[in-house]
Amino acid sequence: MIAAPSFEPASPRMPRRLAFLRSSAALAGGWLLLVAAFGLYAAETHRRALEQEVSESGRALQRAISQRVAQHDAHLTSLSALGLAQAQPSADFDLVARSILRFYPRIVAIDLVRLGPGGGVVSSARAAGGTTADPAAVSAAVKNLAAGRAVYGADARPGHYRLMKRMNDTMAVSLDIDGRGLVEEDELPGWARLDLSSAEGPLLEIGARQAVPPFAARTVEFAAPIASETQPLRLSLHRTVTLSQLVPPLPLALFAALSLAALVLVRSLLAHRREAALARAAAEAASRREALRQHETKLAHALRVNSMGEMASGIAHELTQPLTALLSQSQAGRRIAATGGLAGSPVDEVLAANVLQAKRAADILVRLRAYVGKSAGEAGMHDLRTSVSDIAALSRIDLGRRGIALDLDLPEAPVAARVDPVEIEQVIHNLIRNAADAVEETGRGDGRVVVTLTRAAEGAVITVGDNGAGIPPDILPRLFEPFFSGKPEGMGLGLSLCESIVERFDGGISAENGPSGGALFTVRLPAAGAIDEAKEAVQ
Amino acid sequence: MTSAPVYLVDDDEAVRSAFSLLLGTYGISIETFGDPAAFLARAPKLKPGVLVLDLRMPAITGLQLHERLAAIGCDWPTIICTGHGDVHACRRAxxxxxxxxxxKPIDEQVLVEALQQACAALDMRAERAEAAHLVAQLTEREREVLDMVGRGWSTREIAESLHLSPRTVDTHRANIAQKLGTTSVAEFARLALIGKAP
Structure with missing residues (x-):
């Protein structure tokens, strides 16, 4: 079965993925999702960059501080060597201590201490902010140390600590170190807060504690130990990161604006495309309707022309019979007159005139037939499936209005025949219309006309069947006679015309009542090859 | 003019009576039928004749009738008449x-000439059948001799050709003359020609 062409505009194609953009709410939702995704991505990227920066700064500081505290150990070693060499206070020790204080401002006091009861400070050098060590405290700190070992000592003053080294059983050297000098001013980035702490507690804190904004995202932190045995300090670096740092508002706003604009643009493009597709579909439907209308007009014209021809041909046929009788009878009359010796008599002359007039009338009919014969269309090779489906599409409109179904059964393969397609369509159209009229007459609700096309050995076979009341047996033999009609208002030319057309293409048409009672018309058209053979045979 | 009857099948009463009248004046025996089916039923019992069939008749066309008649052995000479000067129908006919x-309408001259030709065809057919029947009664040798006589050979020539004595050939000729019912050499030639088994 081949479906009849549809006249509904085809649904315009639109990518399913983008169809949601038609809804404004969905558009807004999609946009927000997009902006949120961008925000998350930006925050993640910035967070990583910030963490990287903090950790790089932290490592640089760790390296610098580690080097500096290592210098303290070196100083202690050289000071204790000097102190051992001179058991008594000496100018050399003081000289060295003073130069250390001068070159290393974070070391604010250097004391040479005698241990034990009755001990005291043997030699002391102090810079601003430095205090002389308490010998008792130093003794306590180094009490358990082996000679040449140093120990860290917390100090009450903020930022200060002591580093004490036992030289031998009686002597120790102590450094008073201001921890703030461990970090140079330009080494600490503006955003950073640095903490140094020992096991005893926090040693110092550099950099302002930032007031945390209410929507601060988080603090980024770096922590690492300072590489020193004698000064077990721990460094930590903090950075407070605000939301606006993580998600810069300007790029976000820019992205939001651009993405919204892009979405709106895509939506309007899609809408435009949809409209264009709708318009195209409508135009196609209109052009199909127009083509159908033109086809209908052409068919109607052919029907008029052919009907005229068929009428003329029918009249000619009807007149021919009495004319034949008239001519033959007049000629018989003249022969009878001649045997009676009446040749040349007025009766003979009257009969001779009759013969003449009958022949004249016959000539007129010959000319009429010749004229009618000329209107026959051009025959060429055509696929009958096209003709049948075209005319079915046309008829289906009318039948649909009348509530009659039209079934079409066409073969898969082309069925070629040498015909004039317009004329063959006219035949099928006539048959379908007759079938529809017959069905309508019965008044049944399930009226149905079935058109089939099959390819038989001898050619093409088209059948038009209906489920009407069928053809009365007394009418059946005269069905194809011109001016014979089964319908009160019929001219009686339709089927006669069908027969003429089909015979013009060397085919045949027959009528019968189908097994289910309705009428069944069968049109047979010879296979294209068979026609050529027939023509050759005649030649 | 001819002994063969004419059978006219036409659904129009006026045409039938006019043709009857006209052909009657020529002394042609004519029988008319208005119903093709009725004629088809009667045809096998009829004497062979010439058929004049109208092309366009209800239920069955003149051509179809012609074919059905041929199918039941009535393959008599047929003239088709039509109101339509239809080339296609003519070709098929x-x-x-x-x-x-x-x-149609058919002028008497045209009609009578067509009938004469058809009668001649019918006669020819009958003659041919008669000749074939006669020739079939001859022996193989007699048919050889008849063939040579038909070609205008003398008895001596025939005898030499067939390696027979002239007297034997004469005996064959006498037998042939008796079986064919004629002694005319011209008749021999005619029968040999048309009576040959196809």
Whole structure:
């Protein structure tokens, strides 16, 4: 079965993925999702960059501080060597201590201490902010140390600590170190807060504690130990990161604006495309309707022309019979007159005139037939499936209005025949219309006309069947006679015309009542090859 | 003019009576039928004749009638008459073996000539059948001798050709003359020609 062409505009194609953009709410939702995704991505990227920066700064500081505290150990070693060499206070020790204080401002006091009861400070050098060590405290700190070992000592003053080294059983050297000098001013980035702490507690804190904004995202932190045995300090670096740092508002706003604009643009493009597709579909439907209308007009014209021809041909046929009788009878009359010796008599002359007039009338009919014969269309090779489906599409409109179904059964393969397609369509159209009229007459609700096309050995076979009341047996033999009609208002030319057309293409048409009672018309058209053979045979 | 009857099948009463009248004046025996089916039923019992069939009749066309008649052995010379000067129908008619195709109204001259030709064809057919029947009664040797006589050979020539004595050939000729019912050499030639087994 081949479906009849549809006249509904085809649904315009639109990518399913983008169809949601038609809804404004969905558009807004999609946009927000997009902006949120961008925000998350930006925050993640910035967070990583910030963490990287903090950790790089932290490592640089760790390296610098580690080097500096290592210098303290070196100083202690050289000071204790000097102190051992001179058991008594000496100018050399003081000289060295003073130069250390001068070159290393974070070391604010250097004391040479005698241990034990009755001990005291043997030699002391102090810079601003430095205090002389308490010998008792130093003794306590180094009490358990082996000679040449140093120990860290917390100090009450903020930022200060002591580093004490036992030289031998009686002597120790102590450094008073201001921890703030461990970090140079330009080494600490503006955003950073640095903490140094020992096991005893926090040693110092550099950099302002930032007031945390209410929507601060988080603090980024770096922590690492300072590489020193004698000064077990721990460094930590903090950075407070605000939301606006993580998600810069300007790029976000820019992205939001651009993405919204892009979405709106895509939506309007899609809408435009949809409209264009709708318009195209409508135009196609209109052009199909127009083509159908033109086809209908052409068919109607052919029907008029052919009907005229068929009428003329029918009249000619009807007149021919009495004319034949008239001519033959007049000629018989003249022969009878001649045997009676009446040749040349007025009766003979009257009969001779009759013969003449009958022949004249016959000539007129010959000319009429010749004229009618000329209107026959051009025959060429055509696929009958096209003709049948075209005319079915046309008829289906009318039948649909009348509530009659039209079934079409066409073969898969082309069925070629040498015909004039317009004329063959006219035949099928006539048959379908007759079938529809017959069905309508019965008044049944399930009226149905079935058109089939099959390819038989001898050619093409088209059948038009209906489920009407069928053809009365007394009418059946005269069905194809011109001016014979089964319908009160019929001219009686339709089927006669069908027969003429089909015979013009060397085919045949027959009528019968189908097994289910309705009428069944069968049109047979010879296979294209068979026609050529027939023509050759005649030649 | 001819002994063969003419059978006219036409659904129009006026045409039938006019043709009857006209052909009657020529002394042609004519029998008319208005119903093709009725004629088809009677045809096998009829004497062979010439058929004049109208092309367009209800239920069955003249051509179809012609074909059905041929199918039941009534393959008599047929003239088709039609009101339509239809080339296609004409072509098919000749293809089906019709002897003439006439357009109505038919002038008496045309009709009578067509009938004469058809009668001649019928006679020819009858003669041929008769000759074939006669020739079939001859022996193989007699048919050889008849063939040579037909070609105008003398008894001596025939005897030499067949390696027979002239007297034997004469005996054959006497037998042939008796079986064919004629002693005329011209008749011999005619029968040999048309009576040959196809």
């Amino acid at each position: 000749f293809k089906a073996g019709v002897v003439d195709f006439l357009t």
